Amino acid sequence: MTHLLSEVATVFVNDFSVVTYLLLQYVFGALSGNVLVVPGEYSHWLNMRAMLEELVNRNHSVTVLVNSASPTVDYTRPERFHFEVFQVPFSKCQLHGISEELIRFWIYNASDASVMEIASKVIEVTSQATPLQMQACDAMLRDKELQDKLRRGGFHVLLSDPMIQCGDLLAESLGIPLIYSLRFSFGYTIERFCGQLPVPASYVPAAPGQYSDQMTFVERLTNVLMYAFHTSFFYIHSVVNWNRYYSDFLGRPTTVCDIMGKADVWLIRTYWDFEYPRPLLPNFQFVGGLHCQPAKPLPSDIEEFVQSSGDAGIVVVSFGTLIPNLTREKGNVVASALGQIPQKVGAGLLTKLNHFQNSYYICYYISVTSVHICERLKEQVMSNRR
Structure with missing residues (x-):
């Protein structure tokens, strides 16, 4: 009898251990998420990559959706997150060359150039980059096989860089929440018009700019004119190039800011106390240091x-x-x-x-x-x- 009770107790304990293990697996599984990422390029990717590493550390599944011509994201490199690569009809050299042209102008010529010369160069580079961006959007959004695969992936949220087009359209197509990771846009145009963030032009220097928040009258006037330039360029670029694209894809009249403005959270990659005093919205969160790594022993x-x-x-x-x-x-x-x-x-x-x-x-x-x-x-x- 004693032997029988011992066997029954052993079976109960074993079964209890199995049940406990399964329950713990269920609980920990519920705490982890499935994240889809549409990354930026260059330093934008470097910042975002550190965030993805931390997401993996916290038991989340991360998939990075990257085009085959990305000049920065090395999808052949072994990583702890997964790469989903889609093919585009242009080369890495084409995309990188456009960025290099603007960077060289900004470093060597912008300081001596007039406002009209700077505007002309920005328009020239944008006119070269926009067709490539649209081709990348077509390759990502109009590939039925890729879209079906992403829908089957069961993603909970999409993390994107607003400087790269169509991450918002992908989130809209998949019906999942959208999170943006951003430092700033030129003249805070994306934050102002798409994120509805108040930025008083008389008090907040246009980004990127050389003024502090203690401006003279002439500096304030110049700052307002800079905002006017960035605003005009943003509207022309959006209306001429992207509003029609967004409307055609969704099958209804819409604008870029209608879709981008649906972002649930904007992660601003700096510290609140480093920024200029201004009104903020609840879904704009300052996450300075989020992309930093723990210190390691020096060689x-x-x-x-x-x-x-x-x-x-x-x-x-x-x-x-x-x-x-x-x-x-x-x-x-x-x-x-x-x-x-x-x-x-x-x-x-x-x-x-x-x-x-x-x-x-x-x-x-x-x-x-x-x-x-x-x-x-x-x-x-x-x-x-x-």
Whole structure:
């Protein structure tokens, strides 16, 4: 009898363990989500990628929908999230070339150019990029097989960058909530007209701009004119190029801002206290630092470099993804300025700029995907510094 009771108790405990395990699996499964991502390019992707890594850490399933000509998103690289690649009828070089043209103009010519010259260049580059964007939208939205696959995927939310068109249309087509990740748009046009965010032109400097929130009368007047320019360009670009596209796809009269304005949450990639004072809406959330990574132990050579800096410490300079367009002459100007401070300088560089004349320290840089991490720091003591 005692033996029988022992067997019954063992079976009960085993069954209870199985039931408990299944219940826990159900609970943890309910806490995880299925996220579809339409990423941006360049630094937009770098910021978003860190967010996706954290989503995976929290047991969410992440699928990145990327076109085959993406100049930044390396979908062949092993990742903890999944890539869904759709084919587009243009090359990576075409897309990257348009971006490079605008960047080069902005770095070398914009400071000396008139307002009309800047406007002309922006319109020229936009007219080149828009057809490619529309082709990418067609490849993503009008591929029935891809759409059916996405519907079967059971996604709970779509995360997108509003600087890339048609992520909002995809969320509308799939009938799922939309979340935007954004730093700012030019003149805050997307935030103002699509997100309904109040931005008083007399008090908030137009982005990107050089003014502070303490402007003179002339600066305020110039700021208002900048808003007028960005607003005019946004409306012309939207009405001429995209409103008809959105209406044709949905089969009803609509506008870009009608669809973008349905975004449930706008994640602004900066800190609230770094921004200019202005009214905010409840669905605009400042998430500065969300894209940052936890600190990791320094490699031995970098640790030695840091420890040798003494009381003055070090200054770490990161030039971002624009550094390939920095000439050696401009690099030397930056390095000369850095050479005047007492701190040691570790500068994160890309491509061919392996050293700065008159610089004290250099950092060799290898890949765009590790933009915040220097591969190696090496001391160069210049004779004129002694």
